[in-house]
Amino acid sequence: xxxxxxxxxxxxxxxxxxxxxxxxxxxxxxxxxxxxxxxxxxxxxxxxxxxxxxxxxxxxxxxxxxxxxxxxxxxxxxxxxxxxxxxxxxxxxxxxxxxxxxxxxxxxxxxxxxxxxxxxxxxxxxxxxxxxxxxxxxxxxxxxxxxxxxxxxxxxxxxxxxxxxxxxxxxxxxxxxxxxxxxxxxxxxxxxxxxxxxxxxxxxxxxxxxxxxxxxxxxxxxxxxxxxxxxxxxxxxxxxxxxxxxxxxxxxxxxxxxxxxxxxxxxxxxxxxxxxxxxxxxxxxxxxxxxx
Numbered sequence: 655x656x657x658x659x660x661x662x663x664x665x666x667x668x669x670x671x672x673x674x675x676x677x678x679x680x681x682x683x684x685x686x687x688x689x690x691x692x693x694x695x696x697x698x699x700x701x702x703x704x705x706x707x708x709x710x711x712x713x714x715x716x717x718x719x720x721x722x723x724x725x726x727x728x729x730x731x732x733x734x735x736x737x738x739x740x741x742x743x744x745x746x747x748x749x750x751x752x753x754x755x756x757x758x759x760x761x762x763x764x765x766x767x768x769x770x771x772x773x774x775x776x777x778x779x780x781x782x783x784x785x786x787x788x789x790x791x792x793x794x795x796x797x798x799x800x801x802x803x804x805x806x807x808x809x810x811x812x813x814x815x816x817x818x819x820x821x822x823x824x825x826x827x828x829x830x831x832x833x834x835x836x837x838x839x840x841x842x843x844x845x846x847x848x849x850x851x852x853x854x855x856x857x858x859x860x861x862x863x864x865x866x867x868x869x870x871x872x873x874x875x876x877x878x879x880x881x882x883x884x885x886x887x888x889x890x891x892x893x894x895x896x897x898x899x900x901x902x903x904x905x906x907x908x909x910x911x912x913x914x915x916x917x918x919x920x921x922x923x924x925x926x927x928x929x930x931x932x933x934x935x936x937x938x939x940x941x942x943x944x945x946x
Contacts, residue, residue, distance in 0.1 A: 657706040659740030659822035664713055664762070666754040669745045670773045674805035675699040675712045678815060682916065683835040684712045684845070698836040700829050706819035707827040711739065741767045741798075741821040743814075748772035748802055749783075751790055759794060767798040767821035771814055776804040839877070839917055840870045846912045847881050847925065850905040855893055863890070875919030881909075883927045891927050902927065 663671050672684040679699040699710040742762050746755050762768055770791060778784065784802055791800055799817035803810040829836075848865040855863075868880040885891050895902045902925060910923040 655705070655824055656826060657819055657822040658709075658825040658827055660709045660711060660738070661741045661743050661818055661822075662711045662713060662739040663743045663745065664758055665745035666752065666758055669747055670805045671745050672712055674745060674771065674773065674803070674811075675710050677805050677808055677811055678708075678710065679834050681834060682912075683837070683842075700834050700836070701815060702827060702829070702831045702833075703815070703819070706822060707829065708815065708818055708822065709828065710743070739766065740823055741769065741818055743769055743771060743818060744797075745771045745773055748775040748787065749777060751787060751794075756794070768795065769799045769801065769814070769817050769821065770797050771805075772800065772802045773805050775802045776807050776809065840867050842916060843867055843870065843877075843879050843913055844881060846916065847883070847905070847909040847923075850909045850912075851883055851894065854901055854905050863894075876922065877913070877917060877919060878922045878924075879913070880924045881926075883925065884930050885927060886929070886931055888929055891929050894927050 663675055665671050675684050676682050676699070678701050680701075683699045699712060701708045701710065744759065744762070772784065772787065775781075775784065781802075788800055791797065798821050801810055801814045801817055803814055805811070835842075844865045844867045848863075851863055851865065863886075864884040866882045866884060868882055869878070870880075871878040883894055885894060893901075894905075896904075906923055906925040909925070910921050913921045913923065
């Protein structure tokens with residue numbers, strides 16, 4: 655018997671959803687950082703086993719701290735991803751249950767199997783500390799399974815996949831056995847660079863920053879990629895470029911090395927920075943940059 659289906663991965667920001675998807679897939683298909691809502695697109699990560707194929711839809715973290723057009727678009731991506739899936743993977747921290755977690759639970763349709771991943775259990779001083787949280791979750795909803803894990807350490811991830819596979823309908827695989835994502839190299843290139851922007855600037859750079867791929871050409875194993883980092887103000891441009899252009903150079907170098915590892919060939923990467931005032935609050939420009 656073979657099972658196959660779509661699994662929406664949901665949770666509040668910074669609970670480790672993207673790290674978990676990358677761990678389950680076995681390679682990087684979605685970017686990570688400590689910045690809230692690093693994920694801006696529903697990315698498919700595909701796990702194929704002899705008995706099952708799980709197609710993970712990694713969604714942005716649902717949150718209400720930012721009220722602009724970009725945040726509304728990202729929250730809409732979460733709710734859209736929950737429609738038509740075969741199961742839901744709810745990721746929470748194994749150390750606490752917050753009101754934000756409960757708001758995410760409230761978005762999940764009734765009748766859909768839900769498996770809870772209690773992440774970051776490696777941070778607990780002892781396993782018994784999980785018991786109050788498990789009892790609390792048991793009162794919230796009838797979950798298909800509660801699986802304590804550590805996405806960072808890889809603890810209990812096989813057990814999590816087992817639990818999710820059991821929730822899927824019988825059916826043949828939808829994707830080739832060696833395919834790990836449905837996203838194009840062009841898309842992955844933009845995400846890899848955006849990850850570097852977030853990681854290098856930390857909390858200094860405001861939330862509304864995007865990356866657009868201007869051109870992507872392949873010459874044998876060489877890829878020539880041109881990217882534009884879009885910011886909202888001149889002062890933000892200075893944060894990205896850094897003194898003497900050194901920060902932008904470091905970002906571009908690390909992004910290029912990641913792209914070469916991801917694509918299995920040499921990359922020539924050209925990166926520029928463009929100011930587009932308040933773009934993240936304009937629905938028309940969000941569509942232009944692929945965020946709506």
